[in-house]
Amino acid sequence: MIKHIFSLGLILVFTTSCAGQKQTEVTYKEKKEIQNSVNSYDDAKPKLVVGLVVDQMRYDYLTRFYNKFGEGGFKRMINEGFSCKNNHFNYVPTYTGPGHASVYTGTTPKYHGVIANYWYDKEEKKMVYCAGDDSVESVGTKHNAGKMSPYRMQTTTFADENRLFSQMRGKTIGISLKDRGAILPAGHTANAAYWFHGQDEGVWVSSSFYMKTLPKWVTDFNTSDVAESYFKEWNTLYDISTYTESGSDYNTFEGGFKGKDRATFPYDLAELKDQNKGFDLLKATPYGNSLTTDFAIAAIEGEQLGKDDITDVLAVSFSSTDYVGHNFGVNSKEIEDTYIRLDKDIERLFTYLDAQVGVGEYTVFLTADHGVVDVPSYLSSVRIPAGYVNNNDRKEKFTAFLMETYGTKDILEHISNNQIFLDRAKIKQMGLNLEDVQQAIVNEQISYSHIAKAYTANTMSSTNFTTGIESLLQNGFNQKRSGDVIVVNDVAFISYGKTGSTHGSGLNYDTHVPLLFFGKGIKHGETLKKTEISDIAPTISALLGISFPNGAIGQPLEFVMK
Incomplete structure (x- = not known):
């Protein structure tokens, strides 16, 4: 008799002996059943997977600022999707480069090789950068900011596997203010990765690893006044007296900006830009996330992502949360306002995806590349053991x-x-x-x-x-x-200045980060079961029916999928 086995979109048809006779014909009806199963599986795959990594987002930012969020951003993901509340990094060190690589490869530095942002190369006898590559050239700038590629990362990402599975027809685009936040998630086979070069240029750039010249939609974006438009006042979105989830605006635990005596609202960015490296100033404000969202929306349109039945991947990393966190710390009004505004940007991105890709036609996951310790000098002031080395x-x-x-x-x-x-x-x-x-x-x-x-x-x-x-x-x-x-x-002891904060340890403040799934193929629910950052890539791979990244050690979170 004929047997059909349906598993992750693969259909095996084989024959067995029955009463001494071997039957080999497949009836028209059975062929239709097989084809319908294939079509049904293809229909279940999203047209676009969007990965959102929020740089330096502790899990408790999701709960602490929950009542300040609108209905269309973080809350939409929670209310319509699945929340893994006990999600952790399963390695040290918890830095940006290793974090982004681990999210998308489903493994840890032990295997993917990105052991830090910068590390000492024992063969070259010098410090090397996780995304640095002198063999390529900058595209979109004469600065060395474009001499980057993913070649130091030793394993594939799920985006790579999707490209291989689709015979390179599914697109992959990586976007971040930080080069490593765009390059490492997009993987080795990406169509493009774009990052923001600030200083006196304020443009999105890339590398000859991906292309010879920037696409027209990128040059059009760069020649617009979008980046320049964010040199305006940064004040709290809502009345500052309502920001009860953070400490006092004036304190001794925050860094601030050159040219302003006190790290207090408001900040006149047009006035401060010349003393703070020009366009680089935008990175350290919530407007850097808004600019990233603007560019991501332009990429969806310019690259026609999610417009056919072959799954595309868009990897977006929001970096400004990290810059603000390092400067002002966990308990600042500035970090609260940054997350309130990020929630609005995520809602804006979802609204665009609804209109352009279709409600229920895309899948999103959101996590972070690491957390952060509260400012040790603040912790000491409230008698919690902490300090500096x-x-x-x-x-x-x-x-x-x-x-x-x-x-x-x-x-x-x-x-x-x-x-x-x-x-x-x-x-x-x-x-x-x-x-x-x-x-x-x-x-x-x-x-x-210590x-x-x-x-x-x-x-x-x-x-x-x-x-x-x-x-x-x-x-x-x-x-x-x-x-x-x-x-x-020791716990909460860091090598850093007395204002602002940093990360890198294996303690809960650095390892516990959000993990939200939302959209096509995702159940509604939540769990307190422990999940690990290396589970994300196998989960998305299982959803797409593709091979897991070649070094993946995580497990698919089957309870999040329909």
């Missing part, structure tokens, strides 16, 4: 240890990203055992103030950790690229 003092003490123990400091090659890189050739030349040297350094580092843990590369490579910070460190440890010793600071 001085890396220069640590290095001076460590150098003295090396001289006393080994008679030279030359075995130290580099320190960055809480990692110590050793000159292995020098260690071998001196007749020292590498593992012994690593362990001696661990024993020394753990004695320093270092909570330290581990050797040998430990990371030879021990299988399944829980705790050790597991997160191991998921972020790339044997070819990471250092010889990894150190972990």
